[in-house]
């Protein structure tokens with residue numbers, strides 16, 4: 001069997017935790033373990049005391065996952081419909097869901113695009129919409145896997161500010177060391193293992209030294 005991660009023992013309690021490290025080091029796999037998108041072949045992963053293997057549905061209700069490419073997440077023809085879909089478990093009826101969707105779009109500066117085609121949105125707008133959809137489900141924890149990789153500087157800042165300003169706990173996989181520096185804790189992942197775990201400045205210095213000793 002292919003082994004992607006070695007033994008990893010982490011307890012994530014900080015408000016914002018970043019995973020950084022080389023391509024293919026295992027960051028996304030670690031992040032996906034947090035919401036049950038992948039399950040461990042050995043050992044356990046618990047979110048607020050819930051085992052991801054035993055009750056993946058309960059874990060997914062708590063953990064919202066934002067993908068690098070918002071296209072992976074946007075499934076409806078228009079932003080309003082897409083957000084309304086995210087609200088399907090809210091118990092609200094169709095008209096209420098539309099009103100809630102419009103309010104959520106307004107909160108993220110997207111209300112003027114409510115009924116346009118999702119395909120007409122820019123990359124930054126799509127990423128913002130995908131995040132709005134994740135947040136609309138009311139997660140307690142947000143996991144974002146390289147959410148700014150496809151974005152220009154302005155949108156990187158907007159999405160970064162949004163994520164880092166969330167009340168919810170954040171697990172952020174990123175190659176953007178400026179974003180990582182703004183987290184409370186940074187985990188450096190190398191070759192499927194934790195190479196360093198600690199304060200952002202120290203962790204980033206460790207990662208730089210790994211890459212260019």
Ligand SMILES: Nc1ncnc2c1ncn2[C@@H]1O[C@H](COP(=O)(O)OP(=O)(O)OP(=O)(O)O)[C@@H](O)[C@H]1O
Nearest residue numbers: 002004021022023024025026027028029030173189
């Ligand atoms: N489902 C899978 N089946 C086989 N190999 C996998 C699977 N998922 C991940 N891998 C491999 O495990 C390794 C770690 O992948 P992962 O996506 O976690 O890395 P990453 O640190 O997020 O990389 P990147 O920065 O390039 O996104 C890679 O070599 C990848 O090809």
